[in-house]
Amino acid sequence: MSGKKLVAGNWKMNGTGADLPEVEAIARAAAAHSSVESALCLPATLLDRAVRAAPGLAIGGQDVHGAPSGAHTGCISAAMLVDCGARLTLAGHSERREAQHESDADVRAKAEAAIAAGLVVIVCVGESASARDAGHAVATVTAQLDASLPRSDGAAGLLAVAYEPIWAIGTGKVPSVGDIGAMHAALRQRLVAAYGEAGETVRILYGGSVKPSNAVEIFAVAEVDGALVGGASLTAADFVPIIAAAVSGAG
Ligand code: 13P
Numbered sequence: 001m002s003g004k005k006l007v008a009g010n011w012k013m014n015g016t017g018a019d020l021p022e023v024e025a026i027a028r029a030a031a032a033h034s035s036v037e038s039a040l041c042l043p044a045t046l047l048d049r050a051v052r053a054a055p056g057l058a059i060g061g062q063d064v065h066g067a068p069s070g071a072h073t074g075c076i077s078a079a080m081l082v083d084c085g086a087r088l089t090l091a092g093h094s095e096r097r098e099a100q101h102e103s104d105a106d107v108r109a110k111a112e113a114a115i116a117a118g119l120v121v122i123v124c125v126g127e128s129a130s131a132r133d134a135g136h137a138v139a140t141v142t143a144q145l146d147a148s149l150p151r152s153d154g155a156a157g158l159l160a161v162a163y164e165p166i167w168a169i170g171t172g173k174v175p176s177v178g179d180i181g182a183m184h185a186a187l188r189q190r191l192v193a194a195y196g197e198a199g200e201t202v203r204i205l206y207g208g209s210v211k212p213s214n215a216v217e218i219f220a221v222a223e224v225d226g227a228l229v230g231g232a233s234l235t236a237a238d239f240v241p242i243i244a245a246a247v248s249g250a251g
Contacts, residue, residue, distance in 0.1 A: 009233025066109025168208025
């Protein structure tokens with residue numbers, strides 16, 4: 001990786017207008033820690049207001065449809081995200097892969113749609129507890145990545161990958177630093193296989209129970225180029241120390 005670490009919050013289905021002061025506080029801290037790129041992926045209903053309240057902070061969506069427009073009730077297109085002032089989006093979060101039955105092919109289409117609109121896209125991958133226990137974690141996640149990666153021209157320039165073990169999300173459990181390092185190294189190999197030299201520049205984030213208490217240790221792992229943070233991104237009190245931990249681990 002070259003460049004700054006990326007620390008992105010994923011608010012999931014949390015947040016209303018009453019929480020905009022938290023967005024503003026996070027934006028102020030992000031501006032004060034400019035050696036790190038910070039972002040918040042918010043509920044669609046907050047995007048426009050958050051962009052207005054915190055114009056300096058990268059605001060993103062949590063999902064995007066693979067089609068440019070059409071009969072897709074309840075879905076959001078890449079052009080709609082751009083229209084709100086969003087600069088990025090997640091694609092293929094495990095909660096959507098499971099609950100909305102999104103396939104790797106769906107995730108690839110979403111990533112390609114985001115890139116075509118000029119959005120940065122964070123493609124999420126991660127193994128279940130049973131795959132980890134069976135010793136198949138790396139094989140499972142690299143296969144998922146290969147099948148989910150956008151193939152559009154120049155895709156690597158707008159891409160980040162988040163490795164989020166499903167069993168680590170919201171549980172307080174985190175893989176060992178050795179397991180995180182081994183997975184990120186395997187993902188790096190797949191990115192280089194897909195994109196050549198440009199694959200070296202794609203940031204690989206770790207996600208799953210990242211907290212102020214473990215962020216320094218996680219950011220110190222080779223090939224960890226940032227974090228995707230759920231619960232601890234909901235308040236400035238928890239999220240800002242994670243951004244600060246990425247500063248210490250910057251470069
Ligand atoms: P937690 O940080 O709450 O474990 O969530 C991780 C996640 O799913 C971020 O996308």
